[in-house]
Amino acid sequence: MNSNSQVPSVNISQQGDSLDEIVSKFATSVDGLKTINNLTNDILDLDQLLQIPIPTLPDGAYSKSNTGPAVKTLQSILVSYGFNLSVDGIYGSKTAGVIIQLQQKFPPIKVDGIYGPQTKASLQTLIDTHFHLVAHPTDKLVLVNRVNGLPAEYVPPDLVVVTVPFTFQEYDPKKQMRKEAALALEQLFSTAKQNNLSLMAVSGYRSYERQAQIYARNIQISPTKAQFSAPPGSSEHQTGLAIDVSSASNNYQLSQSFAATPEGQWLAQTAPAFGYIIRYQVGKETITGYQAEPWHLRYVGIGVAQIITQQGLTLEEYLQ
Ligand SMILES: [Zn+2]
The missing domain is CATH 3.30.1380.10 (Muramoyl-pentapeptide Carboxypeptidase; domain 2)
Known part of the structure; x- marks a missing residue:
């Protein structure tokens, strides 16, 4: 989590809401949720009030071979949206590959695998629309649409x-x-x-x-x-x-x-x-x-x- 984290809270309205579901809905992390709410297990109670730490997208420009906490924040946000990536703070080919996938969703921005202001803005619009990668693409009833x-x-x-x-x-x-x-x-x-x-x-x-x-x-x-x-x-x-x-x-x-x-x-x-x-x-x-x-x-x-x-x-x- 970086210093820009906002801390909104959410009221658990459905019994059995799991941390995984909250994490996917709000682009946060299980560890972050547990720490901030002093949770010991993954099952939530009805009407439990949870604080949600939401990391904000880093500023600046990052590309292959960059390392550090901003890269890690970027990766953790991408992972929470379902992208397959290790959160290691190293901007390697896998991170660049995910950035390329995202850039392809926003023509005419340049598809170069480099994270910069334009890519940040595009990624923010995906986050704002609650975009998520589907977890079970082979499911016969898989729901595929703009989000x-x-x-x-x-x-x-x-x-x-x-x-x-x-x-x-x-x-x-x-x-x-x-x-x-x-x-x-x-x-x-x-x-x-x-x-x-x-x-x-x-x-x-x-x-x-x-x-x-x-x-x-x-x-x-x-x-x-x-x-x-x-x-x-x-x-x-x-x-x-x-x-x-x-x-x-x-x-x-x-x-x-x-x-x-x-x-x-x-x-x-x-x-x-x-x-x-x-x-x-x-x-x-x-x-x-x-x-x-x-x-x-x-x-x-x-x-x-x-x-x-x-x-x-x-x-x-x-x-x-
Ligand atoms: Zn068609």
Whole structure:
């Protein structure tokens, strides 16, 4: 903890709130919490008043081979947001790698792995929005959005090429999805075909790096696109559980008009029976953080997909 630490307090409102949860919510450390509150174990009582030491981001510029307490503070904040790093006060390649990941979320700032005023400001906006890396990226119900990000190094363990018609012929990594999602999509597409509807897949799995390129390009074309485009780590396509689909009736485009095509309407009705939801709905933009996308399917499994659809929920609302 540095001398700039503020000491707010929080009232524990839910029984069973653990120190780990408090730590992740407030970017503090278990040791810091225990020390400041004289705690002896990790389980908290209902209505317990806790003081939360929140370290502030260091000023100045730091890069590879710098060492010291400011680097340690920076590392401890990064760790509390879920980044995989040892808090040793040495600005090594791992620390630089995490800084690069963060910088990729904020084009057009320079992606150089050096922590300076611009990177500090960007990191502060993540902290202010309670951004956090997801702890269990392989979970079928993993929540990925603007504030719940995937680690850059996460690649789904069971990617397979989905055997459905795509809008292009050649192999591309975006023809992949996780195995269970791929099987369900194949069944969904063949059922569509039996109903004389011809769905076309456009884009499935997308790596962190690929999303970083797409995001940087979108921001370059138009900064206002940040509202519609996903920063790297915040795209569901990196989970391998999401896919964009279109149809000849919509000229194979990913656009709002897809919702009104026979394929778009059939999908909205039928996809849940195969474990898929239309993830981004009209009127839910402030909850999901993204505009409506009638073409974006997310696999969650049949039971959950049916509950979410019947009750008109978002995945965010369902998981709450
Ligand atoms: Zn999509």
